[in-house]
Amino acid sequence: xxxxxxxxxxxxxxxxxxxxxxxxxxxxxxxxxxxxxxxxxxxxxxxxxxxxxxxxxxxxxxxxxxxxxxxxxxxxxxxxxxxxxxxxxxxxxxxxxxxxxxxxxxxxxxxxxxxxxxxxxxxxxxxxxxxxxxxxxxxxxxxxxxxxxxxxxxxxxxxxxxxxxxxxxxxxxxxxxxxxxxxxxxxxxxxxxxxxxxxxxxxxxxxxxxxxxxxxxxxxxxxxxxxxxxxxxxxxxxxxxxxxxxxxxxxxxxxxxxxxxxxxxxxxxxxxxxxxxxxxxxxxxxxxxxxxxxxxxxxxxxxxxxxxxxxxxxxxxxxxxxxxxxxxxxxxxxxxxxxxxxxxxxxxxxxxxxxxxxxxxxxxxxxxxxxx
Numbered sequence: 535x536x537x538x539x540x541x542x543x544x545x546x547x548x549x550x551x552x553x554x555x556x557x558x559x560x561x562x563x564x565x566x567x568x569x570x571x572x573x574x575x576x577x578x579x580x581x582x583x584x585x586x587x588x589x590x591x592x593x594x595x596x597x598x599x600x601x602x603x604x605x606x607x608x609x610x611x612x613x614x615x616x617x618x619x620x621x622x623x624x625x626x627x628x629x630x631x632x633x634x635x636x637x638x639x640x641x642x643x644x645x646x647x648x649x650x651x652x653x654x655x656x657x658x659x660x661x662x663x664x665x666x667x668x669x670x671x672x673x674x675x676x677x678x679x680x681x682x683x684x685x686x687x688x689x690x691x692x693x694x695x696x697x698x699x700x701x702x703x704x705x706x707x708x709x710x711x712x713x714x715x716x717x718x719x720x721x722x723x724x725x726x727x728x729x730x731x732x733x734x735x736x737x738x739x740x741x742x743x744x745x746x747x748x749x750x751x752x753x754x755x756x757x758x759x760x761x762x763x764x765x766x767x768x769x770x771x772x773x774x775x776x777x778x779x780x781x782x783x784x785x786x787x788x789x790x791x792x793x794x795x796x797x798x799x800x801x802x803x804x805x806x807x808x809x810x811x812x813x814x815x816x817x818x819x820x821x822x823x824x825x826x827x828x829x830x831x832x833x834x835x836x837x838x839x840x841x842x843x844x845x846x847x848x849x850x851x852x853x854x855x856x857x858x859x860x861x862x863x864x865x866x867x868x869x870x871x872x873x874x875x876x877x878x879x880x881x882x883x884x885x886x887x888x889x890x891x892x893x894x895x896x897x898x899x900x901x902x903x904x905x906x
Contacts (some may be wrong), residue, residue, distance in 0.1 A: 569606035571621065571741045576600065577713055579733025581631070584887045587682055588727055594632030596731060601626045602646070618658075620839050621648040625664055625693075631729070636681045638672030640717060640729075642691045647839055657698045660709075663837075663844050664693040665868055665880075668717040674725050682725040684717070690892065692716045692866060692882065697737070709737040720882055720892035721771035722779070728889050763788050763799075765879050767895025773809040780809035782891045784883075788834065792901070799834035803849060803863075813856045828854035830863050843869045845881070860886040867893065875899040 577598040583589045604623030625646050631637040644666025652659045668691035673684045697711025713735050718728030765786045770779040788801025805828050814825050832849030847865040851857075867881025877897040883890045 571602075571604035571606070571623070571739055573600070573602040573604065573625075573709070573737045573739045575709070575735055575737030577733045577735035579713070579731040582730040582732055582887075584730060585727055590680065591633055591636055591683055596629055596631050596733070598627050598629040598731075598733065598735070600628075600735070600737065602737075604646075604648070618650045622646070623648070625666070629731075631670075634672075636672055636678060637683070637729070638670060640668050640670045642666055642668040642717075644691050644693060646693070647842070647844075649837075649839060657700060660697055660699060660711075662693070662695040662697070663868075664691070664695070666691045670717065670729075683727045683729050684719075685723040685725050686719045689717045689719045690882065690889075695735070697735070699739075705741050707739040707741070709735075709739060711735060716882075716889075718882075718889040720769070720889045722892070724772050724775050724777075726772075726889060728887070730887060759792055761790055761792065761899060761901030763790055763801075763877065763897060763899045763901075765877065765895055765897035767879055767881070767893035769883075769891035769893050771809065771891040777809075780807070780811075782807055782809075782883075782893075784893055784895070788832075790834075790836070792838075795838055797836040797838065797843075799832075799836065799845075799847070801832055801834065801847075802829060803832060804829045810856055810858075813858060817856065825855045832863070832865075834865075836869075841871050843871065845869060859890070860888075862886055863890075865893070869897075871899055875901060 577600065579596045579598065581588075581592045581596065583592055602623050602625040604621045606619050606621050623646050625642070625644050627640075627642045627644075629640040629642070631640060644664040646662055646664035648660055648662045650658050650660050668689045669687055670684050670689060671687070672678060672681060673687050674681045693713060693715040695711060695713040697709045699707050699709055701707045711734070713731070713733050715731045716728055718726050720726070765784070765788075767784045769782040769784075771782055772779055783806035784803060786801055786803040788799045790797045790799040806826055807828065808826060810826060828851055830849035830851045832847045834845055834847035836843050836845040845865065845867055849863045849865075851861050851863060863883065863885055865881045865883050867879065869880075870878045872878075875898055877899055879893065879895040879897055881893045883893055
């Protein structure tokens with residue numbers, strides 16, 4: 535993979551620059567003045583061809599330019615388990631996919647959340663999660679039939695980024711790291727193999743804020759570490775190019791072990807897949823409506839940032855009458871939990887990195903939270 539020459543400064547920044555970060559000890563910090571950040575940067579990446587039919591689309595290494603505006607809202611962030619308050623923002627990117635005839639360019643806008651994972655004085659390690667929308671200039675048409683990755687111009691955009699912060703000056707920080715991103719329409723319209731990018735990026739952040747120690751008693755505690763959560767969702771997908779949209783339903787029950795900032799889960803999902811009618815009819819199983827359902831057992835990890843949580847779940851089908859997809863099913867999404875424990879759910883369901891459908895749903899968390 536081609537890497538710009540200026541990326542060679544990363545080892546120097548990581549190991550030798552006497553950087554002083556905004557986090558110097560284990561005392562929680564809070565913003566004392568203008569909590570705005572502005573970021574600019576670029577990324578060199580390569581397309582992960584997760585199907586052999588996609589290999590003809592990879593003609594080079596995509597280049598991405600990014601601009602982001604971020605805001606630290608620590609005074610209204612209730613979960614003081616974070617040594618540094620999470621940073622909320624909006625990111626804008628332009629990506630040259632290096633295949634102008636078939637893939638074209640991609641423009642994205644995505645709300646994002648950044649949080650610090652460790653407490654390294656010299657080089658704090660951070661993770662970013664982003665969910666948004668992507669506009670891709672080239673997609674499948676009769677004139678562009680070789681594009682079996684993208685079927686619509688408007689797509690969902692998901693990004694996972696890990697990076698380090700290296701402070702050059704008082705209000706100037708560089709952020710080298712790695713990024714994985716996904717663009718697809720969630721099988722709303724075929725073809726929909728999606729575009730997965732893995733790359734190395736360098737961002738420069740300009741900030742005018744400073745942090746100071748605080749004592750926050752507004753901390754969220756959990757009476758019971760173990761709780762149950764039920765989620766129900768609906769969605770649609772398209773099996774073949776000219777097929778009509780089929781309904782996809784889902785009901786899931788999980789047992790979760792909650793810690794300060796994350797939770798581990800084991801659960802059972804039941805999926806209603808209407809698209810299997812033709813398959814079941816061919817197999818003589820259409821007469822039984824229960825055959826439309828299939829179930830999977832899953833393991834999950836969830837990161838919590840106040841009322842917002844980001845679940846990552848991986849499961850295996852234990853019951854299904856037909857097997858047109860991979861046996862491994864995974865989910866990546868975002869949830870918002872209200873004070874009355876009602877949960878709003880959005881996620882991407884996929885089989886081996888190929889999106890199957892978007893899930894839109896609600897749920898309930900059987901747990902007891904209190905502040906003291």
